[in-house]
Amino acid sequence: MDDSTSQILKQPRPLIYRWLGDRIFSLSIFTLGITVILCTAIMALVLYGDGASSIKEFGFFGFLTGKVWDPAIKMQFGAYPFILGTLITSILSLAISFIPALAVAVFTAEYSPAWLSHIIDNLVNLIAAVPSVIIGLWGIFVFAPFMRDTFYMNIYLWSLDHFPALLPFLGNPIGYGMATAILILALMIIPYTTALAVDAFKKVPKDQREAAYALGATKWEVIRMAVIPYARGGILAGVMLSFGRAIGETMAVAMLIGNKNTLPFTIMGPASTMPSVIVNEFREAVENLHLSSLIAVGFYLFIVSLIVNLIAAYIQRRFSLTGARTV
Amino acid sequence: MKTLKQRYFFQNLMKTFLIINTIAVLIPLIIIIVYVVVQGIGAINIDFFTQELGSPSRAMTGRSSGLVHTIIGTFVVDFLALLIAVPFGLGAGIMLSEYPDHKLNPLMRVMNDTLNGMPAVLKGLLAWALVVKPMGSFSGLSGGVALAFVMLPIIARSTESALMNIPWSIREAGLAVGLPRWRVVLSVVIPASKTGLVTGLLIAFARAAGEAAPLLFTSFGNNYMSATLKGWIFGPVDTLPQRLYSLAISPYPQWHKLGWAAGILLLFFVVMSFVIARIAVREKKY
Numbered sequence: 098m099d100d101s102t103s104q105i106l107k108q109p110r111p112l113i114y115r116w117l118g119d120r121i122f123s124l125s126i127f128t129l130g131i132t133v134i135l136c137t138a139i140m141a142l143v144l145y146g147d148g149a150s151s152i153k154e155f156g157f158f159g160f161l162t163g164k165v166w167d168p169a170i171k172m173q174f175g176a177y178p179f180i181l182g183t184l185i186t187s188i189l190s191l192a193i194s195f196i197p198a199l200a201v202a203v204f205t206a207e208y209s210p211a212w213l214s215h216i217i218d219n220l221v222n223l224i225a226a227v228p229s230v231i232i233g234l235w236g237i238f239v240f241a242p243f244m245r246d247t248f249y250m251n252i253y254l255w256s257l258d259h260f261p262a263l264l265p266f267l268g269n270p271i272g273y274g275m276a277t278a279i280l281i282l283a284l285m286i287i288p289y290t291t292a293l294a295v296d297a298f299k300k301v302p303k304d305q306r307e308a309a310y311a312l313g314a315t316k317w318e319v320i321r322m323a324v325i326p327y328a329r330g331g332i333l334a335g336v337m338l339s340f341g342r343a344i345g346e347t348m349a350v351a352m353l354i355g356n357k358n359t360l361p362f363t364i365m366g367p368a369s370t371m372p373s374v375i376v377n378e379f380r381e382a383v384e385n386l387h388l389s390s391l392i393a394v395g396f397y398l399f400i401v402s403l404i405v406n407l408i409a410a411y412i413q414r415r416f417s418l419t420g421a422r423t424v
Numbered sequence: 425m426k427t428l429k430q431r432y433f434f435q436n437l438m439k440t441f442l443i444i445n446t447i448a449v450l451i452p453l454i455i456i457i458v459y460v461v462v463q464g465i466g467a468i469n470i471d472f473f474t475q476e477l478g479s480p481s482r483a484m485t486g487r488s489s490g491l492v493h494t495i496i497g498t499f500v501v502d503f504l505a506l507l508i509a510v511p512f513g514l515g516a517g518i519m520l521s522e523y524p525d526h527k528l529n530p531l532m533r534v535m536n537d538t539l540n541g542m543p544a545v546l547k548g549l550l551a552w553a554l555v556v557k558p559m560g561s562f563s564g565l566s567g568g569v570a571l572a573f574v575m576l577p578i579i580a581r582s583t584e585s586a587l588m589n590i591p592w593s594i595r596e597a598g599l600a601v602g603l604p605r606w607r608v609v610l611s612v613v614i615p616a617s618k619t620g621l622v623t624g625l626l627i628a629f630a631r632a633a634g635e636a637a638p639l640l641f642t643s644f645g646n647n648y649m650s651a652t653l654k655g656w657i658f659g660p661v662d663t664l665p666q667r668l669y670s671l672a673i674s675p676y677p678q679w680h681k682l683g684w685a686a687g688i689l690l691l692f693f694v695v696m697s698f699v700i701a702r703i704a705v706r707e708k709k710y
Contacts, residue, residue: 115604122606123523129515133580134528134535136573140546143553200445208442217446219702224453226698228634230665231687234672235456238680287449317435338541345543347637348669372545372637379552379641395549399542406541410534 141399148393151386160393166358168378174390176371176397178360183370183401185362186275186350187343190282195336198287202294207320218295225288233352236281241353244280245272249365268366273355275368281349290339297331298324330416337409345402347372371398457691464688467681477647477662483676491686493649497564497661498693501643502633504568504657509575510625516576517583517624522609540577547573548638556642564661567643574635575628582624586617623704630697634690636665645670664690 145152151174152160163175201221205214249270256263268274301324309323325332355367356377362368369377371394382388426434475490482489516536520529551570556562590613598608614621639645644660645667664686671683 118604118606122609126515126519126523127526129512130517130519130532130580131528132512133516133539133576134532136576137535137539137542139554140539140542140550143550144546147549147553147557197445197449200442201449204442204446208439217450220450220454222702223695223698224457226630226634226694227457228636228665228690228694230634230636230668230672231460231691232456234668234683234687235459237672239459284452288453291449315431315435317438318431341541345541345545347543347545348665351637352669352672372543375545375549376637376640379549380644392549392553395546399546402542402546403538406538407534409541410537413537 137403141396141403144392144396144399148389148396151389151393152396154386160390161397164360166374166390168382168384168387168390172384172386174386174393176390176394178358178362179369179371179374179394180397180401181360182275182354182362182368183344183372183398186279186282186354186368186370187340187346190279190286190343191336191340193279194283194287194290194339198290198339199294199332201287201291202298203320203325205291206295206298207316207324218292221288221291221295225292228348229285229346230348230352232281232285233349236277236349236353240281241272241277244277245270249276253365266363268363270365271355271367273353273367274365275354275362276365278350278354278368278370281353282343282346285346285349286339286343289342290335293335293338294328294332297328297335300331301327330412334409334412334416337405337412341402341405341409344405345372345398347376351376371395371401460684460687460691463684464686464691467685468688472682472685476649477667477682479647480674480676480679483678486678489678489682491662491664491667491682491689493646494662494664494667494686495689496649497643497646497656498633498663500656501564501567501639501661501663502571502629504565505571505575505632506625506629508568508572509579509628512572513576513579513628514583514621516580517587518609520580520584521587522605522613536577536580539573540581543637544570544574544635545637548640548642551638551642559658561658562642562644562660563658564643565657567639567661567663570638570642571632571635574632574638578628578631579624582627583621586620586624587613589620590616619704623701626697626701626704630694630701633697634665634694636663636669639663639666640669664693 155163155174160174160176161180162177163173164177165171165173165175166178167173201217205217205221209217249272253264253267253270256267305323305327306319309319314322350370351373354369354373356369356373357367358369358374375391375395375398378387379391382391471488472490473495474492475488476493477489477491478487516532519526520532520536523529548570550573551566555566555569559566594616595608595613598612599605603612643663643666646660646662650656650659650661668683668686668690671679671686674680674683
C-alpha cells in the first residue's frame, strides 16, 4: 500500500490507466456476478426442458395430480404422491420443531449467562452444519430400529387388540416410514431455526427491553411483550427458510422414509418425497420417459422451493433484515 | 390483574420450561455426533487409509478394504468445485458490495438467496443436464460443477459481508490519494478483508463437502482407484458423503463398519472447517 501510493503520487498515471482499468475491472466483475442471476434462470429452463416430454405426455396438471407412479409395467407417472409426501413431512416437522427451536433461541439469547449462550450458540451452529447423510446413517442403524422396537410395535399390537379400525391408518411398523422421517427432519431443522431466531433476537435494540423493564415487567413479560414482537419478522423469515430446507432435505429422508411410491400414506408406513424419489430412482432410470418424469418432479420441486424462498426474501426485505447467515 | 407473586411464579415457570427444553433438544443432537464418533473410531485403521473398496466379494470373504480412493476423490471433486465457484462467487460479492448503486443488485441479492435455498438435489440435476448428458459419462468434473452451484451463493454472500465490513472511509482514503477505483478494490479493500473472505470460502467448502444428493448422479461413485488424472476428472469418482450413503444401504456388515468410519472422517472434515472459520470470525475486528 505504502509503495504503490507514493509511486502514484510521484508520477501520475495517464488517464487511460484509470479509465480503461475501471472499465475492464467493472466489466469482468459484472460478467462474473451476473452468472448468479443466470443460475436460477438456467435451472428453471434446464429442468423444464428435460422434464418437458413427460409433462407433455401427461399434461401439466395431469402430471401434478396423477396418483400412479409405475416405471416398471404401465410406464405411467404422476407426481401427486411425492408432492403430498413432501408437504406432509415438511409441514409436520416444521410444526413439531417450531416451539422447541424457538425455546432454545429464547433461552440462548435472553436467559442464559454470556458464557453459556456462547457455547450453545456455537454448538447449535455446529450441529446445523452436520451433513444430513450422517444423520441418515445414524437414523438407519439406531433411530429407526429404536422407534420400531420401542414405540411402533407396541402401538401396532395395542391397536390390533383394542382398536383394529385404526390399523389402516397406522401402516406396517417396519421402522422406516413417515413418522420416523418427520421426527428426524424435525430434529434436523431445529438447530437451523434456532440459529436464525437467535440472530433475530440479537437485533432487538437494548432500549426496547429497558423500556419494558422500566414499566415493571418481569423478565418473561419483557420477552413476551417487547422482544418477541420486535423479532417477529426475523423469526418468520427464519421459519420460511427452515421450511425451504425441510422441503429440499434429501439424504436423511431418502434413507428413512421407506420409499413407497404410491398413495395412500399411513402414519408409520413408508412414503416418498420429491427429493427422495429423484435420488432413489435417477441412477436406475433407463427409459427416457422415466428419466424425464424424474426431472419433471425436480421442476415442481424447483417451483415450490422458489415460492418459499421468494416469500422468505420478501419478509427479510420488508423487515429490513440483513439476511440469514450462511451456515 | 395478576398479583406480583403470580407473575414471578409464571416467570420462573417459563425459565424452567426453557431450560428443560434446551437440554432436551441438545441431548439427541449431541448423542448423534458422539454415537458416530464411538462407532467410527473402532473401524479406522491403517487399511482404511491405504486400501480401496473393491467389489462386494471382498467384503463377503472378509478381506480388508478401505476408502483411500474416496478420500482422494473427495479432495479432487471439492477442489474442482472451489476452482469453478470462487471466481464467480467473488465477482458477485464484489459487485454487491463495491457497486451498490448498480440497478441489477436487488435482483441479484434475491436470486443469490434463492439459489442458496434451492435443494442441493436440484443443483445435481442441473449439473447432470449441463455436463453429464452432453459428455455422455458420469465424471468428477460434473460432481465439481454440482458442488460449485452449492458453493456459489454462499461465497457471494460471505464475500459481500466481508467487504461490507471494511469502512467506506478506507475506500475514500484510497480514492483521495489518487488510486483508481479498481486499484482501491484490489489492493486496499480485498487485502483488508482477507480473513473474512477465507472464512467464507471455508464455510462454503464445509457445506459442499457434506452434500451427497447432487453427487449420486454426477460423480456417481467408484469402487476403485483411477490410474490416471484424466480418470479422476472425466471418469466416475468416489466422494465421502455419496460413498457413506451407498455403504449405509449396502447389505454387508463389513461395509456398514466402513460407513461409520467414513462418517467420522466426513464429520471431522466438516467440523474442522467450521471451527477454523468460527475462530477466524471471532478474531476479525475492525
